[in-house]
Amino acid sequence: MAAMTALTTLCPPPGQAMDIHWATVEANLGTPLPQDYKQLADRYGPGVFNDYVHVYHPHGVTEYVDLTGPMPGRIRAQLRKDHKQGTHPVPYDPETLFACAGTGNGEYLFWITDPAGDPDRWRIAVNEARGPGWFTYDGTLTAFLAAVLGGRIRVPLFAPDLAEASARFAPARPALRKPVPFSDARPVDSGTIRSWARARGYDVPPRGRIPLEVREAWERRAPKG
Template identity: 80%
Template sequence: MAGITALTQLCPPPGQAMNSHWQAVEASLGMSLPQDYKQLADRYGPGVFNDYVHVYHPQGMTEFVNLTGPMPGRIRAQLRKDDEQGTHPVPYDPETLFACAGTDNGEYLFWITDPAADPDHWRIAVNEARGPGWFTYDGTLTAFLTAVLGGQAQVPLFPAGLVEPSARFAPARPVLREPAPLAGSRPVDTRSIRSWARAHGYAVPPRGRIPLGVRDAWERRKPTE
């Protein structure tokens, strides 16, 4: 609780706390989430810190900032491609990186999900937008935000004036139109994914959202499978 207390003292949250039904969220992702993140998401809701850092949220207003939407999987796929093709070096196994936030400049913040069974000890990695640089913070997402917004930690990839004049949070506003799909995105037959997953030993629910880990595995399958 110390982490969320320090952040709320530095950057007062808006309005009343919300409940994101974390059991269902974690089931849809196929993994447990850090306790500090769940406190942060419930206390602040969807929105942006200092007009720059957008923390992904289970109730994000668009797919581009929704924790349970397609963005974490797409970003991981791009990291995997960069790593395999040598486009940009990736200092961690892409399979251990889960995007949890993005910035207005195009950087992504990741949980380093190692050890997988201990999410409260996941560290934070940030990659450079359109470049090879990386920054690692040895602490939780909430601690990272508190340190960066409070001026105790500097991320070389972020703009110098990020902490001026003070830490602030702006709630997200409802989106009145659907965002255009990302290039290359296409509808998929979820029945085919479920059938493939069961044939390869994955546990999938008969209906509802397919866990992200299963979707990732299906997208990486060989064309002959």
Template identity: 65%
Template structure:
């Protein structure tokens, strides 16, 4: 497990730690989440690092920064199109990329979800906004933020003056988000979704995240 203390030393968390019902978040996503991300989300809440890096949060105030919102699926669809058509080189299978954040300039920050069933081993990738360049960081999300905000790692896509005023975190306006927006409902039986999907001709991996189109089709079938 990544130690959050290195990050909080250089960039103190501005709010008391919050409670997040992770079982509901993971059920909504259909996948387990890295332990370091859970610590990060609980201690920092929704907001932005250096007024530039926005990490998706279960209580993100808008759909553009909400972990369980539509953005990860939308961005994966764009990547799949680029991957299939060769518009821009995508160095990883889009099904193994899950968007976990973005920047004010339009870059996206991804988990490389490999191995799919070992989220604490997921690495980080950053793509170039409106361009072909990719950057890979061999570590967790908290490791990535700590390294970038301490100046140890310079992401080519990020502005050179990112740390001109030092590391900082600005929380989202508290009136824009509720403490528990994740529906309080029983966890979804992912085994049942996989069985239904295979019976209806979908190609579903035996472990890891269930593709969004399968989840949506299953929900329509059972609505």
């Protein structure tokens, strides 16, 4: 992809590409993901661009940057509330917005998941951290990062000096967690897990597979939210 070539030229990846099991990730999320994002996550791993943009990753080292963790669901719940109460104008149906990154200033980046079945056509939306503003980019997440870090576009909601320094990527630490198959988890009533997870802010579907992050948290009984 031209956008990936532009990004890796501008900001070289930190090391060897990862080998992410995307079929499992997409099954857990219940949605296909854009091809450019899968290449981005494989090439760079979890981490932060220019000490500012944290792209959510299936191997995120904390729940706050984990694509399969509770953050996308929590953010969507807040958007639903804002949309219903008119707190801030949300220019898109909250159900079509999937949080895929965040910034050090508190903005969120979203995929506009329309059309739902064609993720390579998803665009990017950014909301203002402490205000009503939104910014829309008609392209992929990788193209957006290359354009912003390369100074070809300016997002009014972002820090004004974001592209002034040379583009850089800092890998997250500690070492990555590897996902485990559902068969490794001990049998348990799924309704109990769903009730436990919803009480802690996880976005859990009413039926079907329970996301891996929820299963892992249930095994640890780690309180979230």
